[in-house]
Amino acid sequence: MQVNEVPFLNIFDPHFRIDSDDVRAARAASWYARTPLGYSALRYEDVLVLLRDPRLHQGSAAMLKLRGVKDGPLVGWWDKALLNMDGADHTRLRRLVAKAFTPPAIERLRPYFKATAERLIDAFAASGHCEFMTAFSDRYPLEGICELLGIPVEKRDGFCGWASDLGLIFSPLVADPQVRARIETSLLALSDCVKDVLAERRREPKDDLITALLQAEEDGDRLSEEELHTNVVGLVFAGNDTTRNQLGLGLLAFTRFPEQWALLAERPDLAPRAVDEIMRKFPTISGIPRIATEAFEHRGVRFKAGTVFGLMLGSANVDEAVFGEAPFDITVERPAAQMTFGGGIHRCLGMWLARAEMQEALVTLAQRLDRIELDGAPSWLPGQGIVGPTALPLRFGARAV
Numbered sequence: 001m002q003v004n005e006v007p008f009l010n011i012f013d014p015h016f017r018i019d020s021d022d023v024r025a026a027r028a029a030s031w032y033a034r035t036p037l038g039y040s041a042l043r044y045e046d047v048l049v050l051l052r053d054p055r056l057h058q059g060s061a062a063m064l065k066l067r068g069v070k071d072g073p074l075v076g077w078w079d080k081a082l083l084n085m086d087g088a089d090h091t092r093l094r095r096l097v098a099k100a101f102t103p104p105a106i107e108r109l110r111p112y113f114k115a116t117a118e119r120l121i122d123a124f125a126a127s128g129h130c131e132f133m134t135a136f137s138d139r140y141p142l143e144g145i146c147e148l149l150g151i152p153v154e155k156r157d158g159f160c161g162w163a164s165d166l167g168l169i170f171s172p173l174v175a176d177p178q179v180r181a182r183i184e185t186s187l188l189a190l191s192d193c194v195k196d197v198l199a200e201r202r203r204e205p206k207d208d209l210i211t212a213l214l215q216a217e218e219d220g221d222r223l224s225e226e227e228l229h230t231n232v233v234g235l236v237f238a239g240n241d242t243t244r245n246q247l248g249l250g251l252l253a254f255t256r257f258p259e260q261w262a263l264l265a266e267r268p269d270l271a272p273r274a275v276d277e278i279m280r281k282f283p284t285i286s287g288i289p290r291i292a293t294e295a296f297e298h299r300g301v302r303f304k305a306g307t308v309f310g311l312m313l314g315s316a317n318v319d320e321a322v323f324g325e326a327p328f329d330i331t332v333e334r335p336a337a338q339m340t341f342g343g344g345i346h347r348c349l350g351m352w353l354a355r356a357e358m359q360e361a362l363v364t365l366a367q368r369l370d371r372i373e374l375d376g377a378p379s380w381l382p383g384q385g386i387v388g389p390t391a392l393p394l395r396f397g398a399r400a401v
């Protein structure tokens with residue numbers, strides 16, 4: 001296929017959707033598409049291989065600069081975030097952070113996640129309706145990451161808005177000077193608060209993730225003060241907006257599949273599959289950027305150094321060649337893993353936390369809220385970066401508890 005015959009996808013069109021017929025047709029015609037920025041990989045096998053290709057580096061720092069944000073506190077922090085490092089620096093930092101961020105530390109918080117979900121639902125269940133994002137999603141993942149890190153309860157209120165503002169770093173909205181100023185104000189406020197908590201934990205260690213990060217060590221190597229600070233801010237940011245939006249998309253999905261909602265209430269053992277099925281069909285992150293550090297060839301096509309590649313997780317997740325025509329179904333074991341947590345060296349470090357939180361939340365919600373339905377039209381974040389509803393009005397019946 002000549003390059004000019006390769007399908008074109010305008011990923012900057014405000015109406016662009018990863019689950020559109022255009023993307024489906026492009027995927028059927030070709031493993032990749034041209035985009036206004038470079039190229040996008042669309043099929044499962046190609047996304048899988050390219051995610052692991054060391055010649056393709058993380059492109060989120062470059063994307064921010066492409067959107068006109070080239071200096072200032074946001075760039076200073078973002079350039080040093082784990083996500084934006086590559087090579088030996090990334091390996092070292094990831095190892096140290098992963099030493100503290102362990103599955104047992106997450107598993108033991110399951111009762112806390114469930115109790116938090118119950119508490120949030122108590123506040124609105126009897127009314128028969130809610131705006132789900134404000135009533136539940138804004139608060140729930142934030143409580144989870146704060147509990148894990150050891151952020152004191154009285155400091156958490158501010159975190160909610162700050163973390164959501166930081167999530168806009170992936171959005172085209174970041175180019176708007178007012179939005180950028182809002183994000184920077186939130187970053188500085190979050191930063192100050194994290195500095196205080198780090199100082200407190202140095203004086204008085206506790207059984208929490210911040211203390212574990214302070215103590216994380218490998219062959220005498222430890223996180224510097226700046227690395228600690230950057231990564232704790234990074235975890236609050238990464239651990240909030242993604243899960244928050246993924247939950248919103250999940251609830252929206254279940255309004256369309258009421259029989260599956262009822263089934264989840266009866267069969268909590270389906271929670272792990274429900275979470276992965278939501279992430280497969282309705283991902284909050286539809287694609288992630290990569291930049292070629294050197295010229296490379298894939299499937300006989302040569303790409304120049306500096307080429308920008310979008311790895312379209314949301315397209316790979318529904319690739320007919322792997323999954324067939326698989327409609328949303330939480331009871332079916334799929335032939336391959338969904339990719340919304342990415343892959344390769346940057347694969348989501350928080351995926352076990354996100355999974356545990358969403359599993360507990362969905363089962364608790366399904367067992368308390370009967371027949372969820374839309375109670376008005378949702379409103380939406382722009383269709384790039386982290387996507388999801390900004391408002392999700394729901395109505396429901398109450399189940400006997």
Ligand code: HEM
Binds near residue numbers: 289353
């Ligand atoms: C539904 C929820 C989530 C989704 C969809 C998600 C998705 C992703 C994806 C796709 C990546 C890889 C990006 C790339 O390769 O360019 C990533 C990386 C990362 N995620 Fe998540 N994430 C979620 C929740 C979380 C949570 C709860 C945390 C932690 C508190 C977290 C922390 C991180 C970190 C630190 C990285 C960077 C890892 C690295 O570069 O080595 N994420 N996430």
